[in-house]
Amino acid sequence: MLWLGVAYLAALGALFVTSLWAQNDFTGEIERVWTFDNFRQLWDFPVYRTIAFRTIGIAALVTAIDALLAFPIALYMAKVASPRVRRLMVIAVLMPLWASYLVKAYAWRGMFSEGGLIDWLGSPFGLHSPGYGLAATTITLAYLWLPYMILPIFAGLERVPDSLFEASGDLGAGSFTTIRRVVLPMAFPAVVAGSIFTFSLSLGDYIAVTIVGGAGQLIGTVVYANVGSANNLPFAAAFATVPVVVMLIYLAAVRRTGALENL
Amino acid sequence: MSNTSRRTRSLGALVSVAALALVAACGSSGSSGNANPGSQGFTPPDIPMQKSLGAKEGQVNILAWPGYAEDGSNDPKVDWVTPFEKQTGCKANVKYFGTSDEAVNLMKTGDYDVVSASGDASLRLVASGDVAPVNTSLIKDYSQIEPFLKDRAWNSVNGQMYGVPHGWGANLLMYRTDDVQPAPTSWGAVFTGASQYKGKVTAYDSPIYIADAALYLMRIQHSLGIKNPYALDQKQLDAAVSLLKEQRQNISEYWSDYLKEVQAFKTGDSVIGTTWEVIKQVAAGEKVPVKAILPKEGSTGWSDTWMISSKAQHPNCAYAWMSYITEPKPQAEVAQYFGEAPANGQACKITGAAFCKAYHVTDKSFADKIWYWTTPISQCLDGRTATQCTDYGDWTQAWTEIKG
Numbered sequence A: 001m002l003w004l005g006v007a008y009l010a011a012l013g014a015l016f017v018t019s020l021w022a023q024n025d026f027t028g029e030i031e032r033v034w035t036f037d038n039f040r041q042l043w044d045f046p047v048y049r050t051i052a053f054r055t056i057g058i059a060a061l062v063t064a065i066d067a068l069l070a071f072p073i074a075l076y077m078a079k080v081a082s083p084r085v086r087r088l089m090v091i092a093v094l095m096p097l098w099a100s101y102l103v104k105a106y107a108w109r110g111m112f113s114e115g116g117l118i119d120w121l122g123s124p125f126g127l128h129s130p131g132y133g134l135a136a137t138t139i140t141l142a143y144l145w146l147p148y149m150i151l152p153i154f155a156g157l158e159r160v161p162d163s164l165f166e167a168s169g170d171l172g173a174g175s176f177t178t179i180r181r182v183v184l185p186m187a188f189p190a191v192v193a194g195s196i197f198t199f200s201l202s203l204g205d206y207i208a209v210t211i212v213g214g215a216g217q218l219i220g221t222v223v224y225a226n227v228g229s230a231n232n233l234p235f236a237a238a239f240a241t242v243p244v245v246v247m248l249i250y251l252a253a254v255r256r257t258g259a260l261e262n263l
Numbered sequence B: 001m002s003n004t005s006r007r008t009r010s011l012g013a014l015v016s017v018a019a020l021a022l023v024a025a026c027g028s029s030g031s032s033g034n035a036n037p038g039s040q041g042f043t044p045p046d047i048p049m050q051k052s053l054g055a056k057e058g059q060v061n062i063l064a065w066p067g068y069a070e071d072g073s074n075d076p077k078v079d080w081v082t083p084f085e086k087q088t089g090c091k092a093n094v095k096y097f098g099t100s101d102e103a104v105n106l107m108k109t110g111d112y113d114v115v116s117a118s119g120d121a122s123l124r125l126v127a128s129g130d131v132a133p134v135n136t137s138l139i140k141d142y143s144q145i146e147p148f149l150k151d152r153a154w155n156s157v158n159g160q161m162y163g164v165p166h167g168w169g170a171n172l173l174m175y176r177t178d179d180v181q182p183a184p185t186s187w188g189a190v191f192t193g194a195s196q197y198k199g200k201v202t203a204y205d206s207p208i209y210i211a212d213a214a215l216y217l218m219r220i221q222h223s224l225g226i227k228n229p230y231a232l233d234q235k236q237l238d239a240a241v242s243l244l245k246e247q248r249q250n251i252s253e254y255w256s257d258y259l260k261e262v263q264a265f266k267t268g269d270s271v272i273g274t275t276w277e278v279i280k281q282v283a284a285g286e287k288v289p290v291k292a293i294l295p296k297e298g299s300t301g302w303s304d305t306w307m308i309s310s311k312a313q314h315p316n317c318a319y320a321w322m323s324y325i326t327e328p329k330p331q332a333e334v335a336q337y338f339g340e341a342p343a344n345g346q347a348c349k350i351t352g353a354a355f356c357k358a359y360h361v362t363d364k365s366f367a368d369k370i371w372y373w374t375t376p377i378s379q380c381l382d383g384r385t386a387t388q389c390t391d392y393g394d395w396t397q398a399w400t401e402i403k404g
Helices: A002-019 A037-044 A046-080 A083-098 A101-112 A117-125 A134-158 A162-170 A175-204 A207-212 A219-228 A233-257 B002-032 B081-088 B100-107 B119-127 B207-220 B234-248 B258-267 B277-285 B315-325 B328-338 B345-351 B353-358 B364-368 B392-403
Strands: B059-064 B091-096 B114-117 B164-170 B172-176 B201-204 B251-255 B272-275 B290-293 B299-309 B370-372
Touching (some): A037 A046, A037 A233, A046 A083, A046 A134, A046 A175, A046 A219, A046 A233, A101 A117, A101 A134, A101 A207, A134 A175, A134 A207, A175 A219, A175 A233, A207 A219, B059 B100, B081 B091, B081 B315, B100 B119, B114 B119, B114 B315, B119 B299, B164 B328, B164 B370, B172 B277, B201 B207, B207 B234, B234 B392, B251 B258, B258 B277, B272 B277, B277 B290, B299 B315, B315 B328, B345 B353, B364 B370
Parallel strands (some): B059 B091, B059 B114, B201 B272, B299 B370
Antiparallel strands (some): B114 B299, B164 B299, B172 B272, B172 B290
16 A cells, blocks of 8 residues: 555656746756746647647547447457357457557558558558548557457446346347447446546557657657657646546546446 | 544655655756856856876766667677777777757766767757866877867857767758659758648658758748858747748658658658658668758758766776777778768778768868757857847747647
8 A cells, every 4th residue: 555655646746746847948957946837838838738639539539439349349248159259259359468569559550551551451442541640540549448448348248137138128128229228327337447448548648649640749749758858857747747637537527427336 | 534644644745755855866966057048148067177087997888879889789790899998998888869858868867978969969968067078188089080070069168179079960851762753952842842742741850850941941031031040039930830830731750760760761651851861871771762862952960079977987988988989990980880971081091982972071061061950049049149049948849839
């Protein structure tokens, strides 16, 4: 418990303290004077607002795509597939997690490139690869975080008793109605749990966007640029508090729905 | 209840202890910042220069651009560090860095004795007191260094050298010969004419790239009155920024990792953009049909300097390294491996005249066409005193806005 406190809270505390310092633009020395300049700068320059909203938008889109893709897969795994097929599918879902994140991101870079796999597949239909950019980033992130959505939903659906399906059917509901009125409400906490993973992971990502994002910027890349190249640690810390705040709001909102208690 | 509050309080104490430790750890390097070059002109902190050489310490910690201190581990044939170790008895511990800003960060730790600093890092290191003046009389072959590289704005302050020139080169315009026709001769191809290659243009991902746009404006838009691409007042910076925002519409991606640029040219995701000689060599080596030219407007470029840390723990071995690396033979080896002009013209006797002609080693007029990376400061570098120029912080800010 103590270690958890040191590792997480002290790091967050240090982050917040740093964000209140200033930096000498020329020498890059951190000046330890208390100031809200970094936060003011975040607010005053519209570009940072655009980047923050873009990042939140992409994280939300990735979460929505993952939820839509994951639900049928998880439902099939939990309720339709035979135990053998189910085991194979769990392995298949877990397998991408064994491979390095970088390898997967670079694989997508190859696929999105000029004359890459997507171009080649799309060319008979007159379609083109979207090229490097936000669309490519969204697709890559959705791919990367899909297992984190499938597994919680799968675990949640497994706990739904089969008898409920039969009862619903006996009362005259079609399978679609059963899913909508019985399964979805019971799986909702699991979807929320998955969305916390996909949303927070997308919110903080900077590697995928540097690899397939073209010239696009997200919160992660701006933080990275400020730490690595501009050497402006205080400003990086200030911008890094934005995802923390967004996540806190998100968690608070989720708690209100009561989803967390049913986990 | 009291139990909970005590736990909360001890946790709070813990956080503040951690924060204090952080303050203390960083505090040691902040003492030299009495000079404020941002607004008051530029007075480097008073750091003593080494007068004479003493006994060697047995090792030296070197911070270098990739390819500047090869010990044969990347390619057994490329090795000038081992001879240095044999000759001087100083064991060389080499660390490579990727960007100038990373070099500045690492030098602040005080763990490194010498650094190969480009012009956009050198003045910042001088101003923050992280590097010491260099006693050039202790450098064996200093007299052989090309005169046009000595006492320049990026390696000296008030007539005092803060390093030994190492080598220089120009940022070039690279294009795929199969996609870009007719062959470009001007930077205009990536600025005003960039829409012709929409979504296929690339550019260097650093605030210092703003100078490339400023250089182009300096040539085509005389009414702006730009005299030096690193000395931009607010109006001139705004003009460069709007040019770059226009270019942004046509950018496929910005590069800072040179292998990523090679790959993008190989697949055709980028067909035209700024580059370094070494990148062109690698791309051409992979059979990519590329050419790189120095456009008629001239170009930005780098001129690197070996500097010694003010906190060097092995100053005598550091001097031995600076002395060794500027001798003709290692100079020739570095220049050929990295693809740049060596600072020591005597290296041409080893590389052969053809190499030196290709890199314009002793060609002052070519070197003068290059605007070397220099850190922009609020005191205008072009000599204007009535106006305030934009500094590197403004450029960093502007760069984020350009990328959007």
